[in-house]
Amino acid sequence: MENSTYTAESLKALQAHINTMDPVDLAEEFRDLTMTEIAVRMKIMNKDLLADTFALLPSEQKQEIIESLSDEKTMSLIQDLDEDELVDTLQELPANMVRRIMNYLVDDVRRPVINKLLGYPEDSVGSIMSVNFMAVKKNVSPTQALQKIMSSDLDANRLEQIWVTDESLVLIGYVYLADLLRNQDAHLVDLLNSFPASVLATDDQEDAAKIAQKYDISEIPVTDSEGRLVGFIPAEWAIDILHEEYEEDMANIHGIQESDDSPVPYLEKSSFRMAKDRTTWLIICLITATFTGFIIHRYEDLLSAAVVLTSYIPMLMDSGGNAGTQASTTVIRALYAGEVGFKDTLRVILKESTIGLMTGGALVAVNIVRMLILEDVNLAVNLTVGITLLITIVLSKVIGGIMPLIADKFNIDPTVMAGPIITTIVDTMVLLIYFEVASFLIF
């Protein structure tokens, strides 16, 4: 039945076409295909391409495929997966399926490695690194190293950098295959390149991405605590880590929870799920808005006597909020780049106060001109708005500057704190200052 729509020729054409495709594009195409159509394609695909494509599918499709395959076919697919792809897959599948797959691996030489990789915490370097590397000891000759490479069955893209260790397997550097080839009479150590940094398998994967970004290196070595090489992260994977982090930061700052691990395209994602992702934070904001409501309540007499004061509330709140997020964005960036830490709190306060005084001064000047041109209000109101604006900008900058440092100190992602908490604090503060200054100047 399933094959009936394909003639022998059309199948052959499909096969020729598919096998020149990139696994990324194929996986994208598979998303919109039925299991029957996928089954047809899986039969005619090259084994390696199939494995790479499978590794890129969303977890639901991986499950469906494994459920539909015979034991033998599953085993062959599993064997074609790289260690990191296999570990990734095992982490996504339900427990019963993991058990089934682990049974296939009983005789697999890779089983100890797989078990070890599965033990690394989620988001750690170890959980995503590649273990397919080639290492030689420093006393081998280039010719010996070349022979080892020629008899290796590693993928060619894992044989670009050959890692070099000392006698006790501690990583001391790497050599390029091209250098071995061009300098076969040299000593290996003369061809050695040093690595500017390495990560531990237990480190956060973000650390690896930061190193790749800072040093522009194409492979980041992963070692154990004794400095022995256990794997590496290619630069192209570091891009994905960085991209994920960025999307997470953006979502955090704007109060969006990402309930999905594998992101679904915007137009395909269920509206209900998206509403759910966005509602939590809006509710938190709504509830914390009780503070601002209370404050305004308390000063209702003041407001009835000078309703004109109300018209400046939006401007003051927006200015404070914006000034605060400008500061928090800058400090979060500096935190990530390792330029500041909690120990610099005082220096950040000082810096943000200075910036706040300058920015606030400029704003007050502009606002006085604006009020003079456009409106006809009395001096007391002008003064109240100006003083509040200046204090607001300075305090918002300071709060925006130190909140990320405090969050980081307590191991909270600073971007989570950046949005909701700063808004609430700044809003409350602005209103209190405004009404207190008004009470003092106007009555």
Next chain:
Amino acid sequence: MENSTYTAESLKALQAHINTMDPVDLAEEFRDLTMTEIAVRMKIMNKDLLADTFALLPSEQKQEIIESLSDEKTMSLIQDLDEDELVDTLQELPANMVRRIMNYLVDDVRRPVINKLLGYPEDSVGSIMSVNFMAVKKNVSPTQALQKIMSSDLDANRLEQIWVTDESLVLIGYVYLADLLRNQDAHLVDLLNSFPASVLATDDQEDAAKIAQKYDISEIPVTDSEGRLVGFIPAEWAIDILHEEYEEDMANIHGIQESDDSPVPYLEKSSFRMAKDRTTWLIICLITATFTGFIIHRYEDLLSAAVVLTSYIPMLMDSGGNAGTQASTTVIRALYAGEVGFKDTLRVILKESTIGLMTGGALVAVNIVRMLILEDVNLAVNLTVGITLLITIVLSKVIGGIMPLIADKFNIDPTVMAGPIITTIVDTMVLLIYFEVASFLIF
């Protein structure tokens, strides 16, 4: 004088130490050194390390160094720079210095290439790509290719992928050096890997980064309009492009102008400059706040009669603002990923309205409970706030959703639009709706 603080031994130790360092770390160290100290180090550094370190320095330091060097030394430094490093340097230096350097290049074989690279627009792929690649024609044998590699003087990290072209130099794929080595009797085309995507030298560098991210490839080929290879972008450079884009997006969204090209660490950057970077947008917000001020002015009678309405203004404005930026963040992400475009405007409106109705409904429910528990207000006020909240959330989501699409349509960076314009529109809208609903229900 300058050497007097160094003994022969300490200089030797310094030399040994420096020459094992990574150019990135060295460039970082150079930032805090005086020109005298830098001069000492430049004399004892390996030539390649010196060139790589120089390429990473901020433009002011590059200028100082070139000014301090003799013609001969400048020429030698220039010759050690890779084409992309040289082009980068030339783009940063003042015109008179560029002329001086171009004079040194009169006899340089690279001069035509340099001139061509200098012609590519800023932020284009061509302005940053590496031209140090090796290509062979498809009819050579692996042995011939290996011979070409062995006699090449390209850096070893540029010889990992050997590009393969047809007779008319059109790129058809690439082979790995390791595969050539392991399959010396094969046909080159049997070792060929296809490339999933390529970019034009005139494309935006962001396009190259997106391809690196999507396909996880370690080198992105750059071709001319006929498909002939003209350069490539390594994945590790794509990380820098992505990182820059992220920082730009973040700065745009939060209204920070980056006046610096080479970013200065937070604590070292002048407060005045930072204040300047942040003030423009705050002033724009302040001026646009005139709208909200006007609206409140217009409804002053209403507000004096029901001062309690004022206490909900902050909550409504915050909710609208947050709902709007949630939508714009999501749509900007989808725009970047190529999931939506201007043609999808209607679908985005529909989707965001649906999400808005769900989220808004949930918020109204929570708010009713909150008002009932905490406050003692009449039904009309409750209704006014509830209806305004629902309309606000829906409209904010729709506006937040379509503004990035419109910006993109007119080739404006959507993140620039995301912050200020959405806030202004949403603020104005919220107040208008609120007061209209209140006029209708309360009086």
